Amino acid sequence: MDIGDSVEEATFRAEARAWLEQNAPHRDPTKRHKQSSTDTEQDEHAQACRNWQRVLYDGGWAGLTWPKRFGGRGGTPWQAAIFGEEQSKFEVSTGAFAVAHGMVAPTLMMHGTDEQRGYLDAMLRGDEVWCQLFSEPEAGSDLANIGTRAVLDGGEWIINGQKVWTSGAQHSEFAILLARTDPDAPKHAGITYFILDMNTPGIEVRPLRQITGVAHFNEVFLTDVRIPVANVVGEVNAGWKIAHTTLSNERALIGGGNTAWSIQELIEMARHYGRTHDPVVRQGIAKAHSRAAVLQYMGYRLRTSISRGEMPGVVASTMKLFYARHWAQTTGLALTIQGANGSLWGDSALDDGLWQQTFLGQYAVRLGGGTDEIQGNVIGERALGLPREPAADRDLPWRETRGSTR
């Protein structure tokens, strides 16, 4: 065990810091910026992410942990963590590439053909944003129940169905898609994993305006959308297992992410509102600080296990659940500290309403990538070895489980 930068890591940190100083504007840690909420602001944010990703690529800092043969730097998970820590002090983001880099890339590296791995370079260069077409109106926690159909027609698959909760679909060039290719097989055994070009005719993206005021998620309607057979990832009808690679990485991505605030901001807020002598507020901030420390150390464990080549399974679910609760509890505390002002909104509120927005955004964190309850199931089954909950539909043909109306 060795917690702390080794000599090589310290050298790497200094090198990263020096390069960032040359190439990125500083972030003021005490000042928060309003999240992009209008469509124009979202477009600008996505473009800024593309621009910064290109700078990273040209500077040799993109794909830190990716193998060199895929255009990456071939570095360690620790180097990626160090670079992330340093980068967070600057006013730059790669957020629009979270799905591409965090979820699609590890999946294609593990399961893709050489041709499919050809997509990696463009996402690394900042040219292509990806989104994830998994969830459907009737397939949320029960993701394996998806009903979007894919039917083979010569050299192409024809897709019909509806997806929902798709982050960033409006900015994406490509998508990963789960669709049902064998409705007569049990539900887990008839799903295929596709790569979809979002410029294909028949795709309609409709934004969902959320409680936070932002339209981050979308509905995506697919009508006679054609996908070449070469875009199947893995085998036909064997997409469920591949989806697991993506989901496991999604949990690690969410759970290992930075929060949108620092404890110092809460302390400053408490001072600003004269609440530093309130013992409940003091304990609340101390608890938030302790949770942040836990997430930092759990991140060390996650990276240690990734650096051994393990899939981020139980640790990712644990972190994701812990992170979601931390988010909910801490943003709730922030509104409590603001007292009556906590009920204000938008421009009328502190920091242009960002705390209110973050508080309301907790549901995206607690539900996305598998709900709190799904993580509870994963931990029960995989960490504690509890028997799986009996499921009546597990071995039946999917078509028979859909009820008489279909």
Place this chain on the structure above:
Amino acid sequence: MNFDLSDEQKVVSDLARQIFEGHASVERVKFIEREGDGFDRDLWSELAKANLLGLCIPEDDGGSGFGLVELGLILEEQGRRVAPVPFWATVVLGALPIAEFGTAAQRRQWLPGVCAGDVVLSAALNERGADDALRPLTTATRTANGWHLKGFKPTVPAAQFAQRVLITARQDDGRIGVFLLDPTQAGVVVEPVRATNHQPHAHLVIDTVVSADDRLGGPNGDGEEQLHFILERALVGLCALQLGVCGAAIEQTAAYTSGRLQFSKPLSTFQAVGHQAADAFILTEPMRVTMLQAAWRLMHGLPSRQEVLIAKYWASEGGQKVVHLCQHLHGGMGSDIDYPIHRYFLWGVQIETTLGAGSAQLARIGELIAREGR
């Protein structure tokens, strides 16, 4: 950076597990509780034979020179078996400070004996009327023969078995001193008390004189520094014990709820049950990472005050929640003392409150982060 245990650390952990599993079976623990005085001397001599008592004592003093992370691994294994031996009191509260600050004579007199299993030590950190061990109320007055110690020290672990108890006291010159007291000497009343977890503790009523040679580190020893040293390690030791208590309690709960059928299926397949077990797991992981972080930093001489308090906060707050969940999920079996799970509940609650429960740690963390920032 690497959060894996080294091969050497794994060997220590495996060895400790082997000894505790082999010599602290449920039946044995029950027997000591029923027939004995709460101190399993057979297990103690097995620990000595395996060199685990001296593992973290310097080689010059007869030990093996390992550090606090390794010590934490041993305590975790003790916690897993809720084994009745005064390991925390002797090694963490007694031997570590003597090894760090003791004069040559003090080290020679006590440490080889600890390694051999012949000596039990402890420290008196609690004070009635003050919840902060850093501000002792017991007084030490300089006399011609040494130091006159006067005060009351409640709930001292294993005091009735100890050859020496480290007494923290406020000296007449305003400084803090730590003194090696023989609890059997005249002027000390040892009043055994019952504790929540049934482990031996005693109150000490002290009105006696100790020799000047019995001041830890001699006349120039920095009592303030010594007290911080003892307290930080005491807290991390408790965290390690609690980690073992909680880890084993969850495993037993998973096994119990998976084996017990109600409504024709295992209890654990009801999400209302399985999710409570998962919650207990989620609370134990923070205990593990914060304990290791604090132990590792202390071992490497890095500033660790916040990390230690954060670890004890999780051990207290998370620990009590875990043992409550496990107790509850055992249904009626939880209250049957013929069944082992209740001991984990009692140990969990005892460790929670020892040297400050969760809210006390939070108050200290709050003071530190408001002052230092982060």
